[in-house]
Amino acid sequence: MNIKAKILDQEALLRIITRMSHEIIEKNKGPENLIIMGLRTRGEYLATRLRDKILSIENVDVPLGILDVTLYRDDFRTRLKQPEVSVSNITFDITDKNIVLVDDVLYTGRTIRSALCAIMDFGRPATIKLCCLVDRGHRQLPIKADIIGKNIPTSINEEVRVKLLEHDGEDAVYLVEV
């Protein structure tokens, strides 16, 4: 693996998160009836930051959920390593709520497909919107993000690595070659 470019530094990343928070509130016409739901692992930290930001802007504590989609994956037969299951953390009813699903990188769309199926098994939300820090293209399913931090066109042998302070010790986005 070698790093081709640092696409976002901390300053840029924080600015994007602030903008995305505003966009979430704007698209939802306010913070009411809203749920932020992060996908494990890095989506969880992004979701937490978005929730905190919304709290500081609107002074409303929006419920935060964490979703583990391992059990809904479609690649059990093709993967080399068995994925580890971990728990989801959704302690409230999601029926008739507006969910904003948060993930770090949008790529094939398969993880989001899993997440949509998983959410439906928890209840029947009014709407689901997708919010991603990076969209790198190459979709394999008819899925598109409603809120995008940054579009990064990539080739198939490149990867986007999002690093977050809480998990990786730094805030940055890299383009790497694999």
Next chain:
Amino acid sequence: MQTLLKNLRIIDTTLNIDQKADILIDNGLIEKIGTDIEVNDWNVDIHDLSGCIAAPGFIDIHVHLREPGREDEETVVSGCMGAAAGGFTAIASMPNTDPAADAAEIIESIITKSEKTPVDVYPIGAATIERKGEVLAPIGELVEAGAVAFSDDGVAIKTAGILRRVMEYASMYNAPVIEHCEDESMAGGSMNEGFNSTRFGLTAIPPIAEELTVARDIMMAEYTGAKVHIAHISTAKAVQLVREGKAKGIKVTAEVTPHHFTLTDDSLADYDTNFKMNPPLRTKDDVAAMIEGLRDGTIDCIASDHAPHSIEEKEMEFEYAPNGILGLETTLGLTLNNLYHQGVLSIPQIVEKLVVNPRNILGIPVPVIREGEKANLTIFDPEKEYKVRVAGFKSKSRNSPFDGHTLKGAPVAIFNKGKLVLSQVSG
């Protein structure tokens, strides 16, 4: 028809012979024993047997022939062919056929069927009618028909009361009572009771079930003055009981199977039904006691408890599979491999345990290697290494746990009833 067996080492413990020589056999009789016998007749069948030992014919006194009743598993003829391939010129057949060998006609029919084979069969008669332990079998008639001993093998003679009568009656004919020692009220398990049965979750037979009956039988032999022979002894305490009985002058003898002096119940970890037999495989300490019993003479002879079972019957859930394994075609190999090559017994001692003692127990003549005698010989190669191949067995059944084992020491041929039969065990 003449046969010349060249370059043998002849061991006959009865005549106290251990010499290198050739044996010339003419029409089934030993014509000449000597070094460098030369014959110029091209009609003579000549075999060079350098490295091989010739002993008087081996006998296995614990064989289940399954005829009548389960001819799909073994017949008198197939059992005899298995015996010949395994190096035995004689066997004694157990009476737990279906129907049991409790009538003269059955004894006679077994003998008649064996006559065409190269092996002598000495039938053991049932001790009680249908081996049920209630009514005495017609022991007198059975002796007249050719039975040499009496047993309800498969089970012990049911009660002390009937045992006493069997012993008293059989001793009029000087016939031994052969006992499968197992207390009925503690029987019925699938393996030895111990640490392993706890781990493997199998129903278990405690060693004391054997020892109680051994003790009973020895005391009854002392009381009646009869001869008792303990079949397939398997526990250390049972060996000790026999040792003490012999020291007191009681007429008790004992045999051990090759599996009981080679294997332990550790082998059951895979629930392979080819390791299921009764008595069950015991512990390391018990195996050591078997070895010691063989060494000090407490255990008189080696017998296989050859118990053929069909593949369908053995390929079953462990608890439901029948007891017993094949023995005729592995006994000699296991004896040489585990006793001779381990320094437990010398070749002359093995000859005692497979030729002389078992015949003395049954009270039948012991063949000798002497000019003018009938040629009754077992020829074996103590140094030959080979892999046991159950698929090549002459027996009709295949239930041996020793398939694929490498053994050192192999039967080469037998000569009996005027015929030389080459063994293919070590093919």
Next chain:
Amino acid sequence: MQLKTKHLLGLENVSSSDIQSILDTAVSFKQVLERPIKKVPTLQGKTVVNLFYENSTRTRISFELAEKRLSADSVNFSVSGSSVSKGETFKDTVRNIEAMKVDMIVVRHGSAGVPQYLTKISDSVVINAGDGIHEHPTQALLDMYSIREKLGKLEGLKVCIVGDIAHSRVALSNIFGLQAMGAEVSVCGPATLIPRNIGDLGVKVIHNIDEAIQENDVLNILRIQLERKARAAFPSTREYHKYYGITKERMEKNKKDVLLLHPGPINRGVEISSEMADGEHQIILEQVTNGVAVRMAILYLLGTRQGEDN
């Protein structure tokens, strides 16, 4: 965490890291059971056969629900009694089932060693749902899960298995599993219901129930078999209840806070009084819920296990 073991035949040779993985994974599945839709698509397209040669409604239903909630296709094949009485050998039955292309077989059989035998005659992943008086690993895992959930750990705990140890497959699996996880295991019951060699497994034998209550953090109370054969080993259920039954008076007398488990079905008034079976110390129904979660975890971990690596 990928399991080292390919099948679940018993806990004797399962590593503590595998047990840990199963218990940890079961936490996620327990959460699934608490949702409105208690089903995930994880084992879609996998076929599981529940091959039951012994009546066991509870274990079978628990497995069946676990399979259905993982979206596996599951089929029940129940035979009462042995293959012998059915007229088809076990091997033939298994080969017939395999010919229908299945992925996993959950087997319950009255004869010990059958799951192991099954692995030799079949290519499927085999899960032991109880074999003879040998092992019942999924029951022990759910017991361990329940204890851990309630007390927060297994290591260092003192657990006593009470009752008919000699005729129990639950006891042996619990002993192996709990010992692997660092618990101290003892057994308590009349001498005739305790295997002669159990001590060799590093298990303390207690004959006095009060002593068992005082010395332990957890009591796993086994069902007393009321069948004739097992009953010959003790005088009467009345006498058993008097000396080994868990009652309110006995618990109060010992003033000890112990957790009570029971694998079910309960003989009320024999091994445990009704009052205690419904009382505050017990987690009997929680065990049943956990049973589904633990079995889901096992089916998931074995059913999606990759390759032959170890």
